[in-house]
Amino acid sequence: MQYDSGLKDDNELLYWVAVNEIKGIGSITFRKLLQKLKTPKHILYAPASALKEIEDIGEKTANLIIDSRRSSLEKAKRIIADCQKKNINVLTIKSKLYPYEVKQLKDAPVILYYSGNIRKNIFGIGIVGSRRCSDYGKRVTKEAAEFLAESGVAVISGMAKGTDGYAHSACINANGYTAAFLGSGIDICYPIEHLKLMEKIKETGVLISEYAPGVKPQATNFPKRNRLIAAFSKKLLVIEAGENSGALITASYAKKYGRQIYAVPNNIYDKQSIGSNKLILDGDDIDLLEKLSIMELDGEVKICGGIVVNTSEVQNLPETSRVI
Numbered sequence: 001m002q003y004d005s006g007l008k009d010d011n012e013l014l015y016w017v018a019v020n021e022i023k024g025i026g027s028i029t030f031r032k033l034l035q036k037l038k039t040p041k042h043i044l045y046a047p048a049s050a051l052k053e054i055e056d057i058g059e060k061t062a063n064l065i066i067d068s069r070r071s072s073l074e075k076a077k078r079i080i081a082d083c084q085k086k087n088i089n090v091l092t093i094k095s096k097l098y099p100y101e102v103k104q105l106k107d108a109p110v111i112l113y114y115s116g117n118i119r120k121n122i123f124g125i126g127i128v129g130s131r132r133c134s135d136y137g138k139r140v141t142k143e144a145a146e147f148l149a150e151s152g153v154a155v156i157s158g159m160a161k162g163t164d165g166y167a168h169s170a171c172i173n174a175n176g177y178t179a180a181f182l183g184s185g186i187d188i189c190y191p192i193e194h195l196k197l198m199e200k201i202k203e204t205g206v207l208i209s210e211y212a213p214g215v216k217p218q219a220t221n222f223p224k225r226n227r228l229i230a231a232f233s234k235k236l237l238v239i240e241a242g243e244n245s246g247a248l249i250t251a252s253y254a255k256k257y258g259r260q261i262y263a264v265p266n267n268i269y270d271k272q273s274i275g276s277n278k279l280i281l282d283g284d285d286i287d288l289l290e291k292l293s294i295m296e297l298d299g300e301v302k303i304c305g306g307i308v309v310n311t312s313e314v315q316n317l318p319e320t321s322r323v324i
Helices: 010-020 027-037 040-045 048-052 059-067 069-086 135-150 163-173 192-204 221-231 246-256 271-282
Strands: 089-092 111-116 124-128 155-157 178-181 206-209 233-238 260-263 286-289 293-297 300-304 308-310
Touching: 010 027, 010 040, 010 069, 010 089, 010 111, 027 040, 040 069, 048 059, 059 069, 069 089, 111 192, 124 135, 124 163, 124 221, 124 246, 135 155, 135 163, 155 163, 163 178, 163 192, 178 192, 178 221, 192 206, 221 233, 221 246, 233 246, 246 260
Parallel strands: 124 155, 124 233, 155 178, 178 206, 233 260, 260 286
Antiparallel strands: 089 111, 111 206, 286 308, 293 300
């Protein structure tokens, strides 16, 4: 197992994982505790009086930490042993490999699990869309992922069926680097049809999850997974999105985090494009792609197949001209 900056051995890592596994202690609370008590070990063994002095840590949370001390340590030992057995690595927020831009977010995970090849400049461009994408959506996804791969930019997505899978595959085929964020432990392939893709991503890119090994995919996990896609994306490209899709959840997080969002216009009669078309018409901060995208990479503007128009300009047009 690899260790990050500041973590000496499994004994120190044990406390990080233990606090992370206490139910009711989320990323925001964990970071508040770290800010005041400095180390996870100090958090676990702090008296109730010291814990209650911390902002938003009342008696209930203090007692929760104290009562969970033994069980969380035992669980952490099992998780670390499982990670070692399955060649899964642990990344803490202290690591130099943890992107600075993500560390600045209040709800950034304190611990991430990963398998594969993580790199320092993993902060990339996200590509999300429909699981049932059209041929048009496949083409746009493929061209965007290939362009980013050739530009040396990481392609960020969620390994779901449809758009995600096409984005990862096109990037790999173009010898690029891709990161897949999962809604389960990274020892579990979901969907199972992506087992070969998962192995390919692990060979040349990286699989990342905030869930420990063995955690099964559940519906409640995926919005949190989507938030990580947005967090690790400098810019987010929404190819096709249904009205209540996961892609729109990712876009909402991207907006919250101040990321630039690009959306691809599509057939107004296609259910899989209702969300992305609406995103363009309703959003002042959404850029409209007429073909593909113009990406600002490290301050340099690169054009890929088309032009971009800000939706503030779109909204000033007559209603008939605004129809996509």
